[in-house]
Amino acid sequence: MKVLKVIAALIYFIIFAGLISLHAQDLSFSQPINFLPAAHTDKAIDITNFKGGYFVTWKDAGSTGNIHVSYIGNQNSTNFSANEATAGNEESAYAPVFRVVNNHIYALWLSTDGSLKYMINNSDTSFNTESIHTLSFNTPAKLRSGITASTVDGRLVIASHTDSKYDMAIAVIDADDNGILKPADLQTIPGKKSGEYPFVVTLSTNIIRICYKSSSDQGVYYSDFDPVAKTWSADVRVGKSKTQVSPAVYHSFNTTRLFYIWKGYKQDNHLYYATETEQGRPNNERVLPDFFTTTNPVSICTVDDKKFILAFVGMDKKLYLSYFTNYNPARWMEDFLFPAKGNLTLKDIVIPGSHDAGMSALNGTGGAQAGSINPCNTLTQTQNIGSQLNAGLRMFDLRVGKYKNQFYIKHSSSDCMGDAIGGGYGERFNDILDSVKTFLDHHKKEFIILTFSHFCPTEASASNVADSIVSVLGKDHIYNNKGKSIDQIKLNDLAGKVLIAFEKYSYPDKMIDSNSMADAGKTFLNFRRKYAATNQITNLVAAEEQFFTSMKDGVSKNDLIRLDWQLTQSSEEAALVCNDFQNEDLNPVINSVMLLTNVIKKNQSITDLAISGNKYIIAKVNEWIKAGIINKNNKPNIVYVDAAGAWITDYCIQLNSKPVYN
Known part of the structure; x- marks a missing residue:
């Protein structure tokens, strides 16, 4: 369906985010809400902020599924209908992602043949779903597992997993004046092995950091890539972390602070997180409450220097959002x-x-x-x-x-x-x-x-x-x-x-x-x-x-x-609204009037x-x-x-x- 009516959920998210304010160490957060009731997926979702408006993307549940993008409004919006579109007949087995580069927002996904496809927005609130592009690599390659993206010096950075068992890959990509991505070099990441795709983020020094699950001990590690010198730093483990899926890393609150977040190991579906400055080593991992449970990686979208949004797929395959702040409202x-x-x-x-x-x-x-x-x-x-x-x-x-x-x-x-x-x-x-x-x-x-x-x-x-x-x-x-x-x-x-x-x-x-x-x-x-x-x-x-x-x-x-x-x-509404119409203390005439008033006036x-x-x-x-x-x-x-x-x-x-x- 082209337009999903999500008025109540979006009001609770965009306007009443933080309605139930909970606290874990240095972060406060709202209880998650299911914000697109008709959507279901078995892979990660992604959310991004583009010019103050928010987009979400996901694939349909199943071995492969269509790619969806939905504009869900801006923080101060008074129109709460989600504008949803599907990327033609395109399908993927993996989660799609967004990345904002210059004045364009890209939706990217891995096609069923292992190629990387994308589409570009045609307005601040919609995508050109009729124009699907394929990114060419200078050396033919197939990608699997999933992708993540960042930017460096106005260029797109993507990180993924190759068709081999443990190899991850990275590419830095230029675009022409129309936003079309130019052919790029895909580089295998040396000396780092994982069965899953890595997350990528660019540090304030224009160094690229990947965060990944090690294939040897399942720990969450990160390593930094200098795109000019083409060198990699030594691996650093995040505390005593251990995970079953790709761990995520994001900048939070529009600062140099990084937020690492991952699902627990094996049957442990709780979410764990650690925060630290770019140059600091994150060691103090914390766990979120039971209602933050998932079998997939999560997505983070910064709102401003005090707030970000966390999006994830629940155990019921529905899409959830929570609102995080770096201060305690109490x-x-x-x-x-x-x-x-x-x-x-x-x-x-x-x-x-x-x-x-x-x-x-x-x-x-x-x-x-x-x-x-x-x-x-x-x-x-x-x-x-x-x-x-x-x-x-x-x-x-x-x-x-x-x-x-x-x-x-x-x-x-x-x-x-x-x-x-x-x-x-x-x-x-x-x-x-x-x-x-x-x-x-x-x-x-x-x-x-x-x-x-x-x-x-x-x-x-x-x-x-x-x-x-x-x-x-x-x-x-x-x-x-x-x-x-x-x-x-x-x-x-x-x-x-x-x-x-x-x-x-x-x-x-x-x-x-x-x-x-x-x-x-x-x-x-x-x-x-x-x-x-x-x-x-x-x-x-x-x-x-x-x-x-x-x-x-x-x-x-x-x-x-x-x-x-x-x-x-109104006085009439206050007297009649919301009764169950079967109140034994009221006579049948009054019950009938209540029913009629509620149905006709939509009290x-x-x-x-x-x-x-x-x-x-x-x-x-x-x-x-x-x-x-x-x-x-x-x-x-x-x-x-x-x-x-x-x-x-x-x-x-x-x-x-x-x-x-x-």
Whole structure:
């Protein structure tokens, strides 16, 4: 099929990459997702970045299979359809690869007759699949097992395995003005034996490094080739590595740092990796979690100096992607704000925020229509607050209610659940406070903002909630402003603390102070924000653009500007969406109305709306900054979203490096 509909998967990858942020030593990564559901292969896949857009290539499963290439969009894309094409009737027994050389992107593969074939892109998003070329070698040769490619001095480098049992080969190839590859010399790599093809990467010194599995002890080795002197360095083993297939080596994060990654030996299908600078010897191998398992080599594609993408074929022959960063989101403030920005204030930076933050689970329902409440019309987040803290979220919007004689986070149509049409209870409040305390105990440079609103005096009054907070967190963890305004509080003062603000309520000693949400307010903290109250992205974008335009000349000293980016269900949708239509507590007429409403209007859950809406935020904010709609006077201090995760932390880190924040 020419166009694969992969909207949900690509949103999770491109926009929500890092949604579940895990950590292994010096790298953080997201849980892998199957991003092209219709594709299957039994060989490696390759992914590459071409002018900010991403391409993937693979062969069909089987002894031989057709060659596929698919453009899957760019990082800030709002159009999530994959443009897939097949290389005519071409087939291969081995994995195809990409390589970007100058302004061309090549898709290369080994044909069934052992020749090397390729096609070239005809736009930034597609290939000329009707023009298949064959690379000629000056001495006829057949290649097998697979190929990898790199560039050196603007020339293509390919590495492969010859038709003999243990010999590997390398070629440096020129291209004409149209990108057509010229005949080349294929050189057998002397003194190095492997039953598999090697991976190739070019070092910053224009020395070519191959990484391969030794045929003698199955270890992962590398060796360097000087293409001018035509000499090879001695072999170096990567730690105590041992593998069954070709090990991969890539530059990661657009630096001189190299990333070696390989599958385990024999039946061990876990992925192991080691990282080191080009001149360093990688010894400290690490293993990725169980969901990174494969029988094939993997592919890496650099996004920028902080991120790369890892692509691999799962045990089910499906295509998976994971998003890697070279920083830990749990300590991003320590890494990116301190000490350089320690003397700035909250008004000078931007942090990621979580709307209705404790609603990642539904532990109870209430209100007159409690039976119509379900995860689809109540849940706003996909991770609990402990996980959100580790994913880098630092501002949390919380509403507390009482359920079964305990405090829980609530989401309802009224401040008091007894007066509400319906509502739900999410995470247990003490669990949240314990998570905050534990997090701050382990991260002395991070700080957190907790805001509370929608108090119901008969359920959970502001004073009772405040007492509970102080009792669990203790005064050492809570920031006391001692009468300072928000523009006077330095980030250094906040490190290791939680700043707490209640809607129109102050604790007697100011450990908890008051906040408001208005065009102007005399509280300790006033949030300037615009809640669009819409389920249409065009309405949301228009409302936020007008909001920032209205503040172009600046705001008051106690204002923090909050970019509220939520799509919300209409009241009709919230009452009817996502029920199973067989609820015994509701009469058949209501069940029938629910069914009809969902079928006709294609209603979406809150998190569905968030997933569809959040994909626009990066592109629009970048556009507004470029156009001057967002400037130094009105820049957002909190980016406040549903379905929050490390993806929004990553974007806030990018924003903090932009001129409007410096």
